[in-house]
Amino acid sequence: MEGVRxxxxxxxxxxxxxxxxxxxxxxxxxxxxxxxxxxxxSEQPGLSRMTLVVQGDDRTVEQVTKQLYKLLEVIKVTDVTxxxxxxxxxALVKVAANxxxxxxxxxxxxxxxxxxxxxxxxxxxxxxxxxxxxxxxxLITLIRPYGIKEVARTGCVAIExxxxxxxxxxxxxxx
Amino acid sequence: MVVQTNExxxxxxxxxxxxxxxxNGARVLCRALQREGVRVxxxxxxxxxxxxxxxxxxxxxxxxxxxxxxxxxxxxxGYARATxxxxxxxxxxxxxxTNLVTGIATAMLDSIPLVAITGQVPQAVIGTDAFQExxxxxxxxxxxxxxxxxxxxxxxxxxxxxxxxxATTGRPGPVLVDVPKxxxxxxxxxxxxxxxxxxxxxxxxxxxxxQIRRAAEVLRAAQRPLILAxxxxxxxxxxxxxxxxxxxxxxxxxxxxxxxxxFPGSHPLCLGMVGMHGFAHANRAIHEADVxxxxxxxxDDRVTGRVSExxxxxxxxxxxxxxxxxxxxxxxxxxxxGDAREALLALLDELEPxxxxxxxxxxxxxxxxxxxxxxxxxxxxxPQYVVxxxxxxxxxxxxxxxxVGQHQMWAAQFxxxxxxxxxxxxxxxxTMGFGVPAAMGxxxxxxxxxxWAVVGDGGVQMTMFEFGTIVQERAPVHIAIINNGxxxxxxxxxxLFHNRNYSETPISSPDYMLIAQxxxxxxxxxxxxEEVDDAIxxxxxxxxxxxxxxxxxxxxxxxxMIPSGGSIRDMIEEEA
Ligand SMILES: Cc1ncc(C[n+]2csc(CCOP(=O)(O)OP(=O)(O)O)c2C)c(N)n1
Ligand SMILES: [Mg+2]
Numbered sequence: 036m037e038g039v040r041x042x043x044x045x046x047x048x049x050x051x052x053x054x055x056x057x058x059x060x061x062x063x064x065x066x067x068x069x070x071x072x073x074x075x076x077s078e079q080p081g082l083s084r085m086t087l088v089v090q091g092d093d094r095t096v097e098q099v100t101k102q103l104y105k106l107l108e109v110i111k112v113t114d115v116t117x118x119x120x121x122x123x124x125x126a127l128v129k130v131a132a133n134x135x136x137x138x139x140x141x142x143x144x145x146x147x148x149x150x151x152x153x154x155x156x157x158x159x160x161x162x163x164x165x166x167x168x169x170x171x172x173x174l175i176t177l178i179r180p181y182g183i184k185e186v187a188r189t190g191c192v193a194i195e196x197x198x199x200x201x202x203x204x205x206x207x208x209x210x
Numbered sequence: 211m212v213v214q215t216n217e218x219x220x221x222x223x224x225x226x227x228x229x230x231x232x233x234n235g236a237r238v239l240c241r242a243l244q245r246e247g248v249r250v251x252x253x254x255x256x257x258x259x260x261x262x263x264x265x266x267x268x269x270x271x272x273x274x275x276x277x278x279x280x281x282x283x284x285x286x287x288g289y290a291r292a293t294x295x296x297x298x299x300x301x302x303x304x305x306x307x308t309n310l311v312t313g314i315a316t317a318m319l320d321s322i323p324l325v326a327i328t329g330q331v332p333q334a335v336i337g338t339d340a341f342q343e344x345x346x347x348x349x350x351x352x353x354x355x356x357x358x359x360x361x362x363x364x365x366x367x368x369x370x371x372x373x374x375x376x377a378t379t380g381r382p383g384p385v386l387v388d389v390p391k392x393x394x395x396x397x398x399x400x401x402x403x404x405x406x407x408x409x410x411x412x413x414x415x416x417x418x419x420x421q422i423r424r425a426a427e428v429l430r431a432a433q434r435p436l437i438l439a440x441x442x443x444x445x446x447x448x449x450x451x452x453x454x455x456x457x458x459x460x461x462x463x464x465x466x467x468x469x470x471x472x473f474p475g476s477h478p479l480c481l482g483m484v485g486m487h488g489f490a491h492a493n494r495a496i497h498e499a500d501v502x503x504x505x506x507x508x509x510d511d512r513v514t515g516r517v518s519e520x521x522x523x524x525x526x527x528x529x530x531x532x533x534x535x536x537x538x539x540x541x542x543x544x545x546x547x548g549d550a551r552e553a554l555l556a557l558l559d560e561l562e563p564x565x566x567x568x569x570x571x572x573x574x575x576x577x578x579x580x581x582x583x584x585x586x587x588x589x590x591x592x593p594q595y596v597v598x599x600x601x602x603x604x605x606x607x608x609x610x611x612x613x614v615g616q617h618q619m620w621a622a623q624f625x626x627x628x629x630x631x632x633x634x635x636x637x638x639x640x641t642m643g644f645g646v647p648a649a650m651g652x653x654x655x656x657x658x659x660x661x662w663a664v665v666g667d668g669g670v671q672m673t674m675f676e677f678g679t680i681v682q683e684r685a686p687v688h689i690a691i692i693n694n695g696x697x698x699x700x701x702x703x704x705x706l707f708h709n710r711n712y713s714e715t716p717i718s719s720p721d722y723m724l725i726a727q728x729x730x731x732x733x734x735x736x737x738x739x740e741e742v743d744d745a746i747x748x749x750x751x752x753x754x755x756x757x758x759x760x761x762x763x764x765x766x767x768x769x770x771m772i773p774s775g776g777s778i779r780d781m782i783e784e785e786a
Contacts, residue, residue: 049409053347060351094537101534107356107376110410 038092041070042116043193044100045201046085047077049108057106058085067091067099071124071168073190078202082110086192088168113201115193122193126171127153128162131182140181148174159184167191235363235394236261239327240269242370242400248298250274250289250654252282256302257342258329261394274654274683277675279306281647283313284673287322288648289655291634292609294447296323296377297651303329304342307388308349312641315353317384319638320468321441323377324384325370326354332392333361347388355383360390363398368406375406380413381532382445413531417548417556425503425527425544426560429459432501434523434569437463438484438513441637442506442530443472448551449630452505453477455554459564462573464492466507467622470633475626476606481573482626485513487619490770490783491576496521497778498572503527506550509539510638511774519777529553590763591739593617593692597624600662600690603746608660609634609652613645613669615699617692619768621664643672646689650676653685660750661686667693667719677729680755688749689731689757691722695764702767706782726757733757 048054055074062069070088077084089099100112132140132155140160144150150164164174168191175186195201239262243251252274255263266273276282279301286297301310307328317324330336331343347357356376358369366389373385429435443452449472456463456479463473464484473480481492496502502524507513509528514520517540525543528536529550536545546553597620600608610625611634612618618635627633634652636644649663670691680687701715726733732752736745736759749756771782 056348057351064352098534098538101538104410105532105534107408107410 039090040092040116042089042091042096042114043120043122043191044087044089044096044103045113045115045193046087046103046109047111047201047203048083048085048106049110050076050081050083051108054083054106054108057108058103061102061106062099065098065102067095071188071190073124073192075192079204082203086190088191111201111203115195115201119196119199120193121196122167122191123165124168124171124189124191125163125165126175126186126188128164128175128178128183128187129185130160130162130178131158131184132160133158136181140178143177144174147177150174232397233399234261234265235366235389235396235398236265237268238363238366238398238400239370239389239394240265240271242367243298244269244271245400245403246370246374247295251298251300252276252285252289252651253300254279254282254302254306256304256306256329258303258331258391259300259306259394261391262300262329272654273300274650274679276647277678278673279309280313280643281650281673281676281679283310283324283326284316284641284644284647285651285654285676285679286324286326287313287317287320287644288611288634288651290317290322290324290651291648292631292652292659293655294631295655296325296374297655298325298327300327301329302342303331303346303391304344307344307346311349311353312639312643314350314384314386316636316639316641316644318353318355320636321382321445322384323382325373325377326384326386328386328388329394330359330388330390333390334392336390347386350386353384354386355381357386357388359388360393363393363396364401366393366398367400368404371403372406372408376408376411380411414533414547415531415549415552417529417546417553419556421544421546422553422556422560425529425546426557428501428525428527428544429461429503429557429561430564433566434499435459435461435501435503435566436495436499436524437461438466438496438502438504438507439463439469439472440466440505440507441468441472442550443469444630446506446531446549446551447630448506448554449473451551451554451558455558455561458558459561460566460570461503461564462495462570464488464495466513466637467635468637469507470622471627471630472506474628476628479570483622486515486772486774487623487768487770489623490578490781491573493770493772493778493781494576495573496524499524501525501527503529505529505553506531508535511539514539515772515780516775516777519779591737591742591760593694593760593762593766594620594624595739596690596692596736596742596760596762597621597664599742600664600746601625603743603750604660604662608632608662609656611635611645611649611652611661611663613663613665614640614642615666615669615697616694616702616766616768617664617666617698619699620692623768625664642666642669645669646673646680646687647676649687649689650680650683650685653680653687654683660688662688662690664690664692666698667691667695668697668717671717671719674725677725677731677755681729681731684754686753687755689755691757691759693719693722693759693761694766695719698766699768701765705765705767706771707773722757722759731755731757733759735759735761737761
């Protein structure tokens with residue numbers, strides 16, 4: 036489809052039961068595709084920060100944004116897609132390793148990806164890697180031939196470089 | 211076999227008389243409702259809400275005992291549409307709550323301020339699949355503007371306040387409040403009201419000046435402008451402003467199905483309904499227009515047909531209170547977010563008188579209402595004629611509710627409405643079974659009004675049980691059944707697009723005269739054109755509910771018709 040690209044949306048929501056459910060229900064109902072979703076506390080007590088990576092053209096993303104705003108708990112939606120973004124994801128990867136392959140894997144992981152080995156068992160290694168999602172994708176592709184047993188990814192979080200901020204103060208939101 | 215019902219078993223206890231008991235959640239809820247000005251509730255009791263019913267008689271709130279909770283939701287909806295005040299319905303947990311679902315969805319799709327209150331099992335057993343436990347807030351997530359679970363007595367007051375605020379402000383919609391039984395039983399008092407503060411909810415009422423100026427510029431330059439007026443006109447009470455605006459700018463007005471009544475149907479600038487079964491001249495005007503101003507409407511597919519061929523020459527100015535509607539279905543040249551009335555007032559400020567004589571003359575030359583007549587080719591009674599006579603004899607002043615189907619479209623085409631809120635129909639969801647219970651709600655909200663429910667033989671059989679409620683309330687509802695022996699609208703599609711394969715659309719009816727008699731409703735059956743006037747006059751002379759059955763030409767079709775997903779080029783104007 037023309038104009039379809041990845042957008043990263045930062046969504047500040049009130050930290051109340053059922054909020055995730057509402058957001059996901061909206062995406063499901065309207066057929067919006069979500070690549071990843073990460074949620075955690077924000078700098079403001081009472082506000083959670085969701086980072087959504089969605090696929091779509093500008094019009095779809097505009098619809099997503101407007102529909103999100105219709106949810107009562109959604110305080111602010113910012114499309115932070117662009118150059119100026121720091122994006123990070125954490126992954127834990129359990130890969131098969133034996134005496135013959137262990138050295139290769141460890142070298143690859145630490146030299147190329149600056150990832151860490153956080154567990155070593157006789158026939159497996161657990162790799163911890165952080166970085167943009169693409170970096171994690173590429174690490175996984177590279178070590179796949181060794182035999183991946185498990186992958187756990189957090190989904191992407193993002194923040195803009197410099198002094199720009201998507202934050203709101205709850206008092207501002209009320210005023 | 212011994213049938214065990216455990217519904218109230220566990221809760222049976224000897225309790226002191228109501229007056230002797232301290233205030234509890236149930237009383238707090240009733241007080242909170244009263245504080246919102248609630249006078250009528252449509253409901254049905256059950257285990258989880260017994261505490262509420264226990265105290266309800268203490269309050270000056272009229273409870274209407276419906277026969278099915280769907281009827282409660284539609285009645286509350288009809289009440290809201292006719293009065294402009296929020297409608298309230300009440301159901302017990304589990305099946306009571308799920309029976310509301312169709313009614314809530316109907317209200318959602320048509321932006322109706324509805325507050326639904328449901329009982330819930332006690333919090334201690336929530337999540338255990340307890341008897342009549344159902345996750346109604348989960349179920350209604352996509353069909354409510356918002357929903358709440360009340361967890362403490364202290365939250366009842368603020369939650370009810372928020373529920374009414376949300377239901378009635380911005381783009382209105384249904385709000386559901388789920389109240390566990392232990393919250394109803396817990397002791398507590400209603401705290402004084404506090405200003406409603408909702409972090410993420412601040413609808414834009416007054417539109418941006420710059421957008422209004424841009425809209426005015428585009429309108430000044432327009433040669434063939436057209437207004438498409440929707441439900442938002444009625445919701446914001448903008449009829450007078452719309453008339454002034456249309457007259458000053460000499461722009462003709464097309465109406466959506468839900469916009470009917472928002473602009474006087476008999477006004478010279480009114481083109482009547484647009485869309486799938488809209489008038490041909492109105493749809494032609496859309497096709498030729500160079501500017502379209504959509505006000506309080508959402509360019510839904512029944513209006514646009516195939517979007518790529520909709521209004522191909524027009525720049526679109528879209529005024530709506532819901533920003534998510536703008537740009538959703540059609541490309542918009544000038545978006546204006548705000549209340550319809552505020553936007554019209556701002557535009558009136560901005561615009562000097564305009565003229566479009568040629569354009570209006572051109573539209574006038576296209577004007578042709580769909581054919582109707584007292585006698586169908588077969589010599590039978592034509593349904594359109596019934597509606598025309600109803601319009602004539604009620605002098606166009608009745609409040610008309612409809613069901614969904616062919617009769618709905620004929621009513622829309624032939625019951626010309628000049629009065630806001632006199633036209634009450636399920637548009638967005640197209641809910642069969644809406645007409646009768648909605649009329650009941652209308653009659654309770656507007657005891658002054660003459661109320662007619664124009665319904666089909668299919669739809670009436672979906673909610674006929676509410677005749678019982680109508681009689682019990684002595685609600686003066688005139689029920690006009692347009693009996694064509696078919697699920698007519700579906701049959702029409704089968705005839706036109708499926709090779710006349712009338713699969714499962716012939717539908718039998720009971721003897722409606724016996725049904726009427728059983729309920730104690732005076733009834734008459736009409737089979738010939740010359741009996742129509744007499745029957746309508748007779749019904750109007752009766753103080754109380756009546757039932758008229760019009761046995762009409764079975765294979766009459768609704769025209770014009772733009773087939774689903776088609777454009778004006780595909781319009782079928784009349785019987786081939
Ligand atoms: C609850 C529900 N079920 C099914 C439909 C699909 N439907 C739309 S119109 C129609 C036929 C209605 O028949 P009737 O009430 O006799 O009205 P008529 O079209 O004959 O005037 C049907 C089945 C619907 N709109 N609502
Ligand atoms: Mg029928």
